Amino acid sequence: MIKITNLEKFYRTEEVETVALNKLNIEINRGEFVAIMGPSGCGKSTLLNILGLLDDPDGGSYLFNDIEVAQFNERKRADLRKHNIGFVFQSFNLIDELTVFENVELPLIYTGVSATERKERVEEVLSKMQIMHRRNHYPQQLSGGQQQRVAIARAVVNKPKLILADEPTGNLDSSNGNEVMELLTDLNEQGTTIIMVTHSEHDARYSHRIIRLLDGHTVVENIMM
Amino acid sequence: MLKNYIKTAWRNLWKGRVFNLLNLVGLAVAIACCTLIFLTVFYEFTYDRFHTKLDNIYQIYTVSNRAEGAEVTSSVPEPLTPALKAEYPAVKYMTRSADAGALIKYGNKELDENLHFVDEDFLKMFTFPLIEGNKNNVLSGLNNVVITQATAKALFGEEPALNKTVLLNINNVQQPFIVSGILEDISRHSSIEFDLLVRFEHYPNYAANINAWENRTHIAMIEFNNGYDPASFTSQLTPFVKKHFAPSIEILKKDGAKPNEKGDIFWLDIAPFSNNHFATNLGGVEGNPVNKTYPVSLIVIGCFILIIACINFINLSVARGFTRSREVGVRKTLGASKGQLLIQFWIETIMVCLASMVVGLLLCMALINQFKAIFKSRISLSMLLDPVTLFGIIILFLLVTAIAGFYPALMMVRYKTVAVLKGNTASTKPGKLRNTLLVVQFSLSTLLIICTIITWQQINYLQNKPLGYNKTEVLSIPVSGGLIGEKALKLMRNELKNHAEVASVTGAYMNMGRGNDGSSRSSILGFNFGDKEIRTHIQRVDYDYLKTLDIKLLEGREFNPDFAGDSTAVIINETMARQLGTKNVLGSFVPMYDSVAKVQVVGIVKDYNFRSLHEDIAPLTLTMDKHYEINYIFVKVKPGNLVASYDAIKKSWNRQYPNTEFEGSWINENTERQYLNERRLSGIFVSGAVIAIVISCIGLLAISIMIVLQRTKEIGIRKVLGSSVGGIVLLLSMDFVKLVLLASVIAFPIAWWLMNNWLQSFAYRITIQWWVFALATLLAILLAFITISFQSVKAALANPVKSLRSE
Ligand SMILES: Nc1ncnc2c1ncn2[C@@H]1O[C@H](COP(=O)(O)OP(=O)(O)O)[C@@H](O)[C@H]1O
């Protein structure tokens, strides 16, 4: 599903040039659950943003479903993104001014789903995430675990083929964290490809495979059993 | 302590310099505009204040309760003043006043000056200080003349002027006068303006009118005894009116005048002289009263601008305070008291206000000359040093800082410390207040846009409406300054006969529109016809009047030298014919002057607008009656080179009258001059609208910066979830567009009501069309949208990865 070769990303500021990704090569297959680990600042988020088509690489190739997307412009990337990829962030990134229902509904609005179908699909996914009873609450009124469940609901409501999660349990206690990991595992079992950045060896154990990055370069790939 | 506050304030201001700069610019523009506006208003409202006995001086006028409404006239008959003085002890002083141009001659120097005929009391009532001469008897001598310092200088140079003999040419009669006094030059703030004063006895036809109660020739002012309450004076005059005005009342009765609720048909009334600058119903003292609508609409617009600027200030301060909530929280945990915080924020406000004030006044200095030119204003910045103005400015300053500074400061101090430190400011978002204020701002702006469009439409309509006569190729020349019209017309006719470009020449009593001489006159005649009351405007014309002005003749013929009887014949307009009502009007005889010598109707013309479009077409009778003078000569030229024709006619005039200024002007210039007030109002509206919009948009810009800052995270999330750039721009703009729309809806009925009232003052007016409102709304929305898009587009194009990189 994903194949990157010699992928490069630099950040230039006035004084320094940071090499965030250095000729990185990774391949991920449909239906896999991959964890990306590594020390802080090694380029994990950068990688995830490029994989998620939020950012473009400075060099190398990125084949997404066998299509070269490294040179895609903003509009094409956005189009591909909104139909194929869901995101889960460490800090949830829910919109404070919108209710739970409205937050989850957003991606459907942007892909042009009709109002009745939206209602159906949002309610379905909220029930599945067991957050239906809070549908009219605002994010501020929910606990961290609940907020992350809403964020995951929002990420999957469009039935994406790929979910990217950047430290999804980073702001949660262990029991809430486990709940989130169970949800991701369920999604993966239903066929969604998942790529997750994490600091936790415990969480990484839910995945099929761990990719360890060091200074923007792959070091080890562990296959989990 | 204060130094510490100021230091901290300066640092904070510098940190938020973009907002504070926008804030400062908005407020400075507002201050500059308001200073100019309020100075103008102050100027208009302080006319004549230099008269020390102002509150005790009244102008007397008459009211005739005619069938078609009460008619107010400030002209009074000659015997009124002596009679009132004799019969009413409450009248301490009273003076008649009339003016004319006069040539004053000393040696071989001759000046054309503004002469006033007054009674001896004049200088006892009004405060025109004497520099030389004896205050008690300066106008006692019948042949005394009092001159202003400027005139003395012009006429005598360095020579002493007192007791010199000068020659005055009044109404073509030259007489010697003795200079008995020299006055300080008259303030430009005075309704009464003159260069020379002589006794009223010299007023033309004085002797003939000395007992003529039915001839009104001049105005009169009364000063009452100290402590006398003039409120009851009018009712005390009832027997006086009965005694002296009986014949006038009889005539009025015959004309169909009806008694009012008190049973009066005709009465005398008084109006405070202090208000004469605005007394448009009385025509003012010198014939140029200002309609109070204009200073009042200036005040209103000044207030609008100030309100809009204050709203900006509040919105920006609150918005900025919102970003400083963390600072407030930290300060509070460190032990700052509410009072200390309040002072801290207030000092910041005062510093911004002070800076705005300085910039605003500089701006004012830069703009004052253009302003004076556009609004015909005579203000100067030195008026700012007047204690009253100075006091006003200080009050205004305190008010602005209080309103604009206190509320935001209070808002900030009220933040809940714990919530703020947790990064939760959602509960303290200034949304509702901000939106309300924005709606107010844009309501005012839209209101002004609508007013601008409608006044502009109406003026355009007035200027382009066909009036029923030729106004482009006809030149109107006032025949004044002691020239006798009849003779001048003859001379000019002869002179212009040989000019190829001149098509025809005529003369008339009334002008078309308002000429360079600035005066307008009309004459109305009433008579009985059958069982009907007929009233008609009279226009004395000369041969070729219809031909020169291209007035359409419907029936009959124009006056013609071949018909001997034409000196007593008349031509009437359609409205007059309709009023007469008989079947065969043409050729019939009408008892216009008296029932014996009737005049024959020899022609009927199509109605034309001989008055301004404020008024309907009234019944009109054209006559060649020599009792009315020729005051204007009309010359029609062939189309083509109007400029050259004008010059040629002017040259001919100067050949005939080398000493009299040529004051000719095209009639369409004259008709446009009738709408000067309207154009002035429209100018006020345009400038008000532009300034209101600019300041509102500055505020909106700053708020949009703020909003985008607050919503970067949300924008990022939405983009990640698939929103397009257009979608984000729309999202950010929509909230404001809705507010502007609401503001427009609020402005509609107010604008409609205001403009509809204004349009009622015109007999000919446009109907207000719906698209004006749509256009104004569209304009407001467009401007708001453009303003916001500076920020929203930038935000929408930004890479969402950056805004979400919070870890
Ligand atoms: N927008 C940016 N500008 C400059 N440097 C950046 C930017 N984003 C990331 N970096 C740098 O790139 C490197 C990788 O960052 P990131 O991918 O966020 O690491 P991780 O998520 O593994 O902690 C770091 O050294 C970081 O400082």
Ligand SMILES: [Mg+2]
């Ligand atoms: Mg990271």
